Structures are given as structure tokens and as C-alpha cells.
Amino acid sequence: MPTDDVDVPLLQMRNVVKTFPGVKALDGVDLDVRAGEVHCLLGQNGAGKSTLIKVLSGAYHPDSGEIRWEGELLHLSGPQSAVAQGIATIYQELDLVGGLSVAENVYLGHEQSTAGFGRRTLTTKLVRAHLLRLGHPEIDPSMEVSRLSAAQQQIVSMARALSYEARVMIMDEPSAILDPEEVAGLFRLINELKQSGVAIIYISHRLEEIQRIGDRITVLKDGVTVGSDLKVSETPTRELIKLMTGRSIEYAFPVRPAIPADASVVLEVDGLSRPHEFFDVSFTVRAGEIVGIAGLVGAGRSEVVETVFGARRAHRGTVRVQGRAVRNGSVVAAVRAGMGLCPEERKAQALLLQEPVYRNVGIASLTRFATAGFTHDRAELRAATRELDAIQLPRGQERRIISGLSGGNQQKSVVARWLLRGCKVLLLDEPTRGVDVGARSDIYRIIRDLAISGVAVVMVSSEIEEVLGLADRAIVMAEGRVVHEGPTEGVTERDVLDLIMRGDAA
Amino acid sequence: MSDVEEERPAGVGVAPASSGSPHGRRLGGFLSTPAGRHTGLGAALIIMILIGALTAPDRFLAVSNLRIVLSLAAVIGVLSIGQTFVIIGAGIDLSIGSLVALCSVFATTQFTQNMAGSSTWWVMVLMAIVVGTIAGLVNGLLIAYGPIVPFIMTLATMAAFTGLAEVVSAKKTQIVQDNAFQGFFNGSVFGIPAQVIVFALVAIVAWILLNRTTFGRRTYAVGGNPEAARLAGINVNWHTVLLYVLMGVCAGIAAVLITARTTAGSSNLGSGYELDAIAAVVIGGTSLFGGRGTIVGTIIGVLIFSLLNNVFTLNNLDSSTQAVAKGAIIVIAVLLQQRVARRDTRT
Numbered sequence: 001m002p003t004d005d006v007d008v009p010l011l012q013m014r015n016v017v018k019t020f021p022g023v024k025a026l027d028g029v030d031l032d033v034r035a036g037e038v039h040c041l042l043g044q045n046g047a048g049k050s051t052l053i054k055v056l057s058g059a060y061h062p063d064s065g066e067i068r069w070e071g072e073l074l075h076l077s078g079p080q081s082a083v084a085q086g087i088a089t090i091y092q093e094l095d096l097v098g099g100l101s102v103a104e105n106v107y108l109g110h111e112q113s114t115a116g117f118g119r120r121t122l123t124t125k126l127v128r129a130h131l132l133r134l135g136h137p138e139i140d141p142s143m144e145v146s147r148l149s150a151a152q153q154q155i156v157s158m159a160r161a162l163s164y165e166a167r168v169m170i171m172d173e174p175s176a177i178l179d180p181e182e183v184a185g186l187f188r189l190i191n192e193l194k195q196s197g198v199a200i201i202y203i204s205h206r207l208e209e210i211q212r213i214g215d216r217i218t219v220l221k222d223g224v225t226v227g228s229d230l231k232v233s234e235t236p237t238r239e240l241i242k243l244m245t246g247r248s249i250e251y252a253f254p255v256r257p258a259i260p261a262d263a264s265v266v267l268e269v270d271g272l273s274r275p276h277e278f279f280d281v282s283f284t285v286r287a288g289e290i291v292g293i294a295g296l297v298g299a300g301r302s303e304v305v306e307t308v309f310g311a312r313r314a315h316r317g318t319v320r321v322q323g324r325a326v327r328n329g330s331v332v333a334a335v336r337a338g339m340g341l342c343p344e345e346r347k348a349q350a351l352l353l354q355e356p357v358y359r360n361v362g363i364a365s366l367t368r369f370a371t372a373g374f375t376h377d378r379a380e381l382r383a384a385t386r387e388l389d390a391i392q393l394p395r396g397q398e399r400r401i402i403s404g405l406s407g408g409n410q411q412k413s414v415v416a417r418w419l420l421r422g423c424k425v426l427l428l429d430e431p432t433r434g435v436d437v438g439a440r441s442d443i444y445r446i447i448r449d450l451a452i453s454g455v456a457v458v459m460v461s462s463e464i465e466e467v468l469g470l471a472d473r474a475i476v477m478a479e480g481r482v483v484h485e486g487p488t489e490g491v492t493e494r495d496v497l498d499l500i501m502r503g504d505a506a
Numbered sequence: 507m508s509d510v511e512e513e514r515p516a517g518v519g520v521a522p523a524s525s526g527s528p529h530g531r532r533l534g535g536f537l538s539t540p541a542g543r544h545t546g547l548g549a550a551l552i553i554m555i556l557i558g559a560l561t562a563p564d565r566f567l568a569v570s571n572l573r574i575v576l577s578l579a580a581v582i583g584v585l586s587i588g589q590t591f592v593i594i595g596a597g598i599d600l601s602i603g604s605l606v607a608l609c610s611v612f613a614t615t616q617f618t619q620n621m622a623g624s625s626t627w628w629v630m631v632l633m634a635i636v637v638g639t640i641a642g643l644v645n646g647l648l649i650a651y652g653p654i655v656p657f658i659m660t661l662a663t664m665a666a667f668t669g670l671a672e673v674v675s676a677k678k679t680q681i682v683q684d685n686a687f688q689g690f691f692n693g694s695v696f697g698i699p700a701q702v703i704v705f706a707l708v709a710i711v712a713w714i715l716l717n718r719t720t721f722g723r724r725t726y727a728v729g730g731n732p733e734a735a736r737l738a739g740i741n742v743n744w745h746t747v748l749l750y751v752l753m754g755v756c757a758g759i760a761a762v763l764i765t766a767r768t769t770a771g772s773s774n775l776g777s778g779y780e781l782d783a784i785a786a787v788v789i790g791g792t793s794l795f796g797g798r799g800t801i802v803g804t805i806i807g808v809l810i811f812s813l814l815n816n817v818f819t820l821n822n823l824d825s826s827t828q829a830v831a832k833g834a835i836i837v838i839a840v841l842l843q844q845r846v847a848r849r850d851t852r853t
Binding site: 309331332334335336341343348350353355359364366370373375417 | 714718719720721722723724726727730731733734735736737738739740741797798
């Protein structure tokens with residue numbers, strides 16, 4: 001009977017439950033995915049998206065509920081059985097083997113062979129066909145994967161999905177590692193896949209992307225489906241945010257108070273250069289001011305901030321804090337001079353994942369809570385808790401192991417680290433990356449409050465709106481050079497885009 | 507790194523023992539806490555004692571026997587404590603066995619030949635420790651600023667220190683005929699052997715250093731996430747140097763203990779001790795990836811091996827069987843710890 005029904009979903013999940021000790025990660029999830037549609041999966045961090053992906057890719061077995069494939073009950077015994085069924089996952093952190101060639105990666109695990117001997121010519125031919133179908137014939141199948149860009153590696157990952165004749169492709173935040181131009185390419189590709197009948201489950205934090213390519217949306221919150229089969233064209237963004245957060249929020253940026261005319265210059269960067277990264281970057285930041293650095297990925301923004309902080313050695317140029325030159329290439333000197341950095345890659349660069357929150361906060365101020373090298377654990381806990389309270393981290397989190405916190409709360413903890421240290425200059429690299437929509441406004445408010453208290457703030461962001469909404473002054477970078485510097489008042493997103501495009505063309 | 511959970515449900519790792527979870531899981535949750543892990547190790551220790559008491563009832567539980575067990579544990583114990591710091595700091599030191607020999611022959615040769623009768627025994631003790639410190643400094647500086655991978659660097663110095671020890675001693679055993687030295691390190695206070703007292707003192711200082719000082723906090727940070735430690739303003743390279751210096755000091759102390767026990771300095775001393783020390787540290791629950799580990803765990807690890815040794819000797823079993831048992835214990839201990847750790851992160 002179901003086969004007669006044209007509208008039977010390709011993939012269907014009903015009331016799927018997955019429990020871990022102490023927590024229900026999925027508590028009754030429904031999902032209907034039809035062939036040839038882009039189905040967006042939305043939800044805050046911890047809503048259950050990752051668990052859902054792992055159930056669909058065969059990595060987790062659901063405790064109860066059912067998964068149907070073209071109406072038939074489907075049992076996934078493991079990752080291999082999922083790909084064999086035609087469900088492929090393009091992970092955020094691409095799961096390719098860097099030392100192998102493109103062709104070898106595509107057919108990894110199901111090599112084309114006769115009696116154990118690999119058939120290289122056939123493999124190359126097949127891979128070339130997949131790449132052509134994906135619109136990227138320029139990728140050489142014999143190329144080593146580690147030498148490809150992130151965007152190209154993503155294409156290889158998709159070619160692998162095609163090699164399994166995948167009919168459902170799960171894409172976990174595919175745009176996170178791409179710059180806007182590459183994102184446009186990705187969207188073209190998704191459209192073509194869709195035309196050929198492939199269903200795509202698309203996961204992204206960026207709501208505007210969903211408006212551009214999505215057909216239908218399923219929203220998860222706390223492991224439950226709170227919105228299913230919403231048509232993108234008929235669902236306003238505000239409604240989606242409301243479903244995800246349980247409250248309706250606007251991106252409310254905090255009010256910008258005028259900076260006192262006598263506010264002193266705290267940070268002076270003069271003629272900073274690093275070969276192949278950025279050239280002759282100069283700017284100043286006054287106490288109480290937020291300076292935002294906008295630009296595309298690869299414009300050299302993170303590199304500038306890390307060099308200011310001494311994590312990279314400047315080839316040329318100086319950095320001064322309150323008039324005093326800071327020793328080049330020394331984080332220790334930068335911290336001593338009163339700088340703090342919240343780096344872009346939180347897990348890799350900022351967090352001590354095995355330690356409790358308060359120790360992550362206290363790590364930059366160890367000597368303050370010690371006499372002759374002996375630590376005062378309680379004093380540290382008290383002081384860290386005070387800072388965490390000030391930035392409104394929910395109570396009772398300070399003793400938890402930090403890896404269990406949400407992205408937003410982890411970010412707040414890293415900010416608290418520098419608050420506790422009492423920094424004069426705070427450098428923030430993508431402060432809202434991996435932070436869910438609800439926690440963003442908190443982060444914005446914290447940054448503004450910090451500035452009001454007299455800290456000089458430098459913020460790098462890929463979201464132009466964020467720079468314009470939060471910062472007092474904006475620096476626009478393109479191709480390693482500063483192409484614009486000025487107040488954000490009255491500047492529109494369009495203006496900044498024009499500047500970037502002109503800078504790139506130059 | 508691929509199995510890092512993006513979306514870990516709330517409450518993980520804090521109180522895994524939730525309502526309705528089966529009994530085994532609750533036990534697993536307890537065992538994954540530091541206290542629980544030590545309880546598991548303690549249980550293993552008690553099993554060793556029971557085996558000893560059952561197979562050689564009269565001799566095993568004799569006070570004199572326990573004194574011997576603890577005395578023999580002292581040298582490896584002091585080395586293992588140094589190694590614990592290095593491994594928590596995500597390093598490893600393979601050179602310590604050779605270093606024990608070098609410290610021992612240098613100190614004894616200088617003392618008996620060049621300074622014969624002109625100085626007191628503690629000068630010899632000091633010399634052993636100074637040699638250990640310098641050797642640790644060499645290891646640390648090259649590892650941190652070379653930079654050279656710790657495994658390779660200490661593999662190289664392992665060979666070099668053995669060679670140096672042979673050169674210094676001219677491959678001869680240097681008998682130490684200093685009654686005061688022997689009397690001090692082979693004597694006892696209130697019935698407790700001096701070797702055990704030294705081991706205990708080192709353990710106490712190490713525990714305080716690791717748990718109550720900024721040095722200890724930095725050690726965990728540097729081992730757990732060196733990049734995060736660096737960006738938090740910690741001088742990671744210098745801290746790494748200090749860890750190997752500390753290891754060198756421990757090797758110097760271990761050399762003094764073994765020299766007193768054998769009443770001689772020799773380039774053959776300490777051979778293979780680096781592996782015994784690493785085994786004890788790993789059994790004690792310290793992660794070879796760094797950032798995790800305890801002194802108490804290491805001490806229990808050392809005692810387990812020491813008891814194993816004793817039980818085999820008392821039952822007149824040969825050392826080959828003993829080596830096999832030792833290997834089996836390492837594998838079982840690591841498997842059990844991985845089970846617990848996995849449950850800890852999967853949930």
C-alpha cells in the first residue's frame with residue numbers, strides 16, 4: 001500500500017528515544033525526509049541534533065522508536081549498514097585520511113578490486129565521474145587529500161557519499177569551514193543534488209542560509225521535535241528562533257554609550273606585518289571602546305589578533321599597551337601587560353577539558369591565588385564564582401567539568417578567565433562561534449559591559465552584522481590589508497561588503 | 507580526537523549514577539571518579555596481600571617481610587613519582603634507569619677516589635642529586651626548545667648516560683666503605699627503614715607539589731592542553747624543562763638509595779628501571795596522553811609490583827613466570843581503566 005502513495009517519505013523517524021545515563025538526549029523525535037528536498041534540522045546546542053545524526057548514521061542504536069526507509073522498517077546495525085542503505089554523512093570535521101589520494105579516500109572501505117588487487121584505473125574513472133557530477137572536475141583524483149583546501153575536501157567527502165549511491169546526505173554545518181564564495185558553490189551543488197533526487201538533511205546555525213536553500217524545517221529542542229515539516233517559504237525566521245529558544249528574541253545589540261572624550265588610548269598597534277599573512281596593520285583602541293575587525297575567512301584577521309597577543313611573532317611593527325611596548329612574540333609578556341585572548345578554536349586553544357570550570361577560569365591568575373607557590377583552592381573557587389555570577393553563568397556550574405557545558409557557557413568561562421585576571425585589553429576571536437542563538441545576546445551584553453567598565457575590546461567576527469551592531473569602530477580587512485577604518489554608526493552591511501569586494505579586487 | 511562528543515548531554519561526568527540506572531553502571535560511575543579509581547587500585551592491592559597471606563601465611567605477614575617489601579619499593583617508587591610528573595605533563599623519560607647508574611658511579615667515584623676521607627657522606631648524596639639535576643636540565647632544554655620529541659630525546663640520553671657511566675667508572679664497581687653513609691640509609695627509625703622514610707618524604711612532597719601548588723596546576727594544564735596553557739600565559743616550554751629537572755632530582759635520590767642498598771656504585775645499576783617506573787605510573791591511572799594522573803595512584807602501582815615480586819620470591823617461583831605475571835597485570839589494569847574512562851566519556 002505505501003508504494004502507491006507518492007508522498008511516502010524516503011526516510012521517516014517516529015518517536016525515536018535515545019537515553020544516556022542521567023539524560024534523555026532524544027525524547028521522542030519525529031523526522032520526515034522526502035526525496036529531492038533540502039530538509040533543515042535546527043536546534044540549539046544540546047537540542048539533540050548530533051545524537052540524531054549519530055542514530056541515522058548507525059553510530060548509535062535508538063532505545064525505542066522506529067526508522068522507516070520508503071515505508072519499510074529499517075534496522076541500522078552500524079555505520080556500514082547505514083551507508084549501504086544509502087545514508088551518508090558529511091561531518092563537520094571531515095573524516096578523510098590526509099595522506100591518501102582523493103580516489104583512495106572516496107573508495108576507502110569499499111575499494112574497487114579483483115581478487116584483492118586494487119583496480120586503480122577503474123577507481124580513477126569512477127571518481128572522476130563523481131567529481132564531474134559535483135561540478136568539480138578540476139580536482140585531480142590522484143592528488144593527496146591533505147593538500148586540498150577545506151572546501152575541496154568537502155567535495156571529496158561528498159564524492160564518497162555518491163560512490164555509495166547515497167540517497168540521503170546528512171550535512172553537519174557544511175558552511176562553517178567555508179568562506180562566502182565557497183558557500184555559494186556549496187549551495188549550487190546542493191541544488192544539483194536535489195534535482196537528481198537526493199535528499200539532504202542540512203544542519204546549520206546560520207538561519208539566513210536556511211532561508212536560501214531549505215525546503216522544509218524540523219526544529220528540535222531538548223531532544224523533542226517542537227516543529228516538524230515547516231515550509232521554509234511560509235515560516236518567518238522569528239518563528240524559528242521562537243521555537244528553538246522557547247522565547248521570541250530579536251538580535252538585540254546593547255546600547256552604545258558615547259565614549260568619554262578623555263578616554264585614553266590603551267592599545268596601539270603600529271605597522272604590524274607577517275609575511276603571507278598580513279601587511280602594515282595599524283590601529284588604536286581607547287578604553288571603553290569596542291573595535292570590530294570584519295573580513296572574509298583568510299583576510300588575516302585571526303592572525304593579526306594572535307600576533308598582537310604574542311602568540312605569533314611579528315615580522316615588523318610594534319604593539320603598545322598604555323604606551324609601553326610589549327615584547328614581540330611572547331604571550332607571557334602580553335598577559336603581563338594586561339591583554340587577554342578568547343581564541344577562535346575554543347576546545348583546542350582555550351579549554352582545559354578535563355578540569356572543572358573554576359579552574360579553567362583561574363588558570364591565567366594562578367599566582368594571585370597562591371602564596372609562595374601554594375595555591376588557595378577555595379579563594380580561587382570563590383573569586384571565579386564571583387566572576388561567573390557577574391556574567392550570569394547559571395549557578396552551580398563552577399565545579400562541573402567544563403567539557404560538559406554548552407558552547408555559550410564555555411565561552412563565558414573563557415571571558416571570565418580574563419575578567420578575573422583584570423585585563424585592560426580583551427581580544428575576542430569569533431566570540432559567538434558555536435554559541436547558540438539564545439546565548440548570543442548574553443555574550444553581546446557581556447562584551448559591552450566590559451567595555452563600559454573601561455576595557456579596550458578588539459573583536460574579530462565573520463558576521464558583518466555582529467561587527468556593525470556591537471562595535472564602536474570597524475576595521476575592514478581584505479587580503480591581509482586594512483581597507484577601511486571608521487565608526488560603525490550609519491554604516492550598512494552593504495557598505496562593508498562593497499569594501500571587502502573592492503579590497504579583494506585590488 | 508574523532509570521538510569527541512560535540513553535544514554532550516548535561517550532567518555528564520558529574521553524577522553519572524542517575525535514577526533507574528543499573529547497578530553496574532552506578533559502580534562504573536563511582537570508579538571513574540578519582541577516589542573511586544583509587545578504591546579499585548586499593549582493592550587490587552588487597553587481593554595481592556590476600557594471595558601472599560594465603561600462599562605463604564607465616565612468612566608473608568611477618569613484619570620483617572613487610573619492611574623488606576617496602577624497602578625494595580623505595581627506589582622504583584621515587585623514580586615513579588618523578589615519572590608521574592613528566593607523564594602528566596604529556597612527556598616521558600626513558601633515560602632514568604641509565605641516569606641512576608650515572609649518578610651513582612659519578613658520586614661514588616668522586617667520593618672514594620678524589621675526595622677519599624676528606625669529606626662527609628652527604629657530599630656524595632649532594633653530588634648524585636646535582637648530576638641528576640644537570641642531566642634532567644639537558645633533557646628538558648632540548649625537549650622544550652629543540653624541540654625534540656621526549657621519547658626520542660630520552661632514548662638518546664638513555665644510551666648516552668649508560669656510556670658516560672661506564673666511562674666515569676671505567677666499568678669497575680666502586681665499593682663504598684663509609685659506615686656513616688650505610689648506617690644512615692640502611693638503618694631505621696622506630697623500626698621503619700630509612701629507605702622507606704625517604705620514599706615517604708618524597709611522596710608527601712610530590713603530593714603537595716602536584717595538588718597544592720601553582721607548579722602542579724601548571725603541570726596538569728601543560729599536559730592537558732599545551733596550546734590552551736600557552737594562550738593562558740603559562741610559559742609552557744620552561745615548565746617542561748622544570749618537569750625533567752624534577753625527574754632528574756628524583757633519579758639522583760633513587761641513585762643514593764640503591765647505592766646504599768648495594769653498598770657500591772656501578773654502571774649496571776638501575777638498568778630497566780625506566781620501564782618499571784612507567785608501568786607503575788600507568789597502572790596507577792595516569793594517562794600517557796597527559797593532563798591526568800595522581801601520586802596516590804602511582805604509589806599503589808609501585809606497591810602492587812613490589813608485592814608481586816615478594817609473593818613470587820616467597821613461593822620460590824622463578825623470575826620468568828614473574829615477568830609474565832607482571833605483563834598480564836599491566837594489560838588487565840589498562841583494559842579496566844579504559845573501560846571506566848570510556849563509560850565516563852560515552853555517557
